[in-house]
Amino acid sequence: KNQVEQSPQSLIILEGKNCTLQCNYTVSPFSNLRWYKQDTGRGPVSLTIMTFSENTKSNGRYTATLDADTKQSSLHITASQLSDSASYICVVSGADSWGKFQFGAGTQVVVTP
Amino acid sequence: NAGVTQTPKFRVLKTGQSMTLLCAQDMNHEYMYWYRQDPGMGLRLIHYSVGEGTTAKGEVPDGYNVSRLKKQNFLLGLESAAPSQTSVYFCASNDQSSGNTIYFGEGSWLTVV
Numbered sequence: 163k164n165q166v167e168q169s170p171q172s173l174i175i176l177e178g179k180n181c182t183l184q185c186n187y188t189v190s191p192f193s194n195l196r197w198y199k200q201d202t203g204r205g206p207v208s209l210t211i212m213t214f215s216e217n218t219k220s221n222g223r224y225t226a227t228l229d230a231d232t233k234q235s236s237l238h239i240t241a242s243q244l245s246d247s248a249s250y251i252c253v254v255s256g257a258d259s260w261g262k263f264q265f266g267a268g269t270q271v272v273v274t275p
Numbered sequence: 276n277a278g279v280t281q282t283p284k285f286r287v288l289k290t291g292q293s294m295t296l297l298c299a300q301d302m303n304h305e306y307m308y309w310y311r312q313d314p315g316m317g318l319r320l321i322h323y324s325v326g327e328g329t330t331a332k333g334e335v336p337d338g339y340n341v342s343r344l345k346k347q348n349f350l351l352g353l354e355s356a357a358p359s360q361t362s363v364y365f366c367a368s369n370d371q372s373s374g375n376t377i378y379f380g381e382g383s384w385l386t387v388v
Contacts, residue, residue, distance in 0.1 A: 164317065171315075194375050205279075205365055205379035206318075251317070255375070263377065265310075265317030 165189045166254050168266035175242050175273055183269045185235040185252030193257040197226050197237050200249045200268065209237070209250075242273045278302065281366050281380035288356040288387045296351040296383050298366030304378075305370040307349040308333075309341060311362040312382075318365065324349055356387045 165188045175181045187195070194213045198206035210219040210226040212235070219226050223240045239246055252266040279300045288294055298307065305326050310318040320333030322341040330341045338360060340352045349368075353360060366380040 166317065196375065196377070203382070205367075205381045206377075207379070208376050211375050253377070262320070262323075265319075267315055267317045 164267070165264045166252055166266040168250075168252050168269050170269060171267070172270040172272070175271065177242060177244060177273050177275050179242055181239050181242060181271065183237045183239075183250050183252075183271070185237070185254075185266055187233050187235070187252070187254045187264070189233075189254045189256045189264050191257040192230060192233070193255040195226075195228055195235050195255075196253040196263075197224070197235075198251040198253060200251055202248070206251055239271070242271075244273050244275065247271060247273045279366055279368055279378050279380040281364075281383050283383060284381065285384045286386070288353070288385065290356060290358060290387060292356050294353050294356065294385075296364055296366075296385075298349045298351070298368075298380060299347055300349075300366075300368040300378070301347065302368060302373065302378065303346070304368035304373060305346075306368060307343065308367045308377075309339070309349065309351045310365045310367065311335065312365060313362050321351065321364075353385075356385075358387045361385060361387045 167186045169184045196211045197209040200206040212228045214230045225238045228235045249268040251268045254264045282297045308323040309321040324330050324343040327346040342350045364383045369377045
């Protein structure tokens with residue numbers, strides 16, 4: 163069973179609107195959680211990274227939150243732009259396995275004009 | 276900085292043929308990884324290396340071999356290609372100096388017919 167589950171699998175939003183993506187994980191003990199953006203045909207690029215002591219991190223219009231108690235994270239995209247169309251991947255690292263990462267399947271976001 | 280560079284970007288193989296994917300990083304990272312990405316699934320670890328001259332199996336190592344003769348290069352070999360190995364392959368690198376950021380290559384699209 164995948165230790166990182168993302169929802170929704172895909173979503174379509176109108177340009178200018180906000181959206182929130184979810185990531186639930188079971189990795190334990192927990193070390194850190196990353197959000198990556200993957201444009202079609204490209205490699206993933208880091209957006210944010212949070213350790214267990216951080217509960218929010220922003221990168222421009224992207225804001226990630228983390229609740230280590232409930233093992234949930236969210237990525238909020240504000241005022242979406244066409245360039246936000248991509249797959250967003252949640253990646254979790256365990257504290258006892260440095261260098262090994264658990265990847266979610268990603269949420270495919272399509273921003274329409 | 277080129278970051279992580281993968282070659283080739285596209286390749287079509289016949290069943291039973293062999294080939295090697297090359298990954299090169301110019302960030303002096305200790306850790307390097309090979310992943311495959313299939314539709315609807317998260318990135319899955321094939322093999323990884325924690326330093327020059329070392330390799331280790333990941334989640335899906337069967338049918339693949341790797342070598343890390345030089346710190347900056349990590350090669351992924353397919354000994355006898357099978358249609359099930361049709362996928363997109365990503366190389367990545369990181370280490371303590373990069374914090375917790377994983378740097379990915381742009382991907383190699385492999386089709387086995």
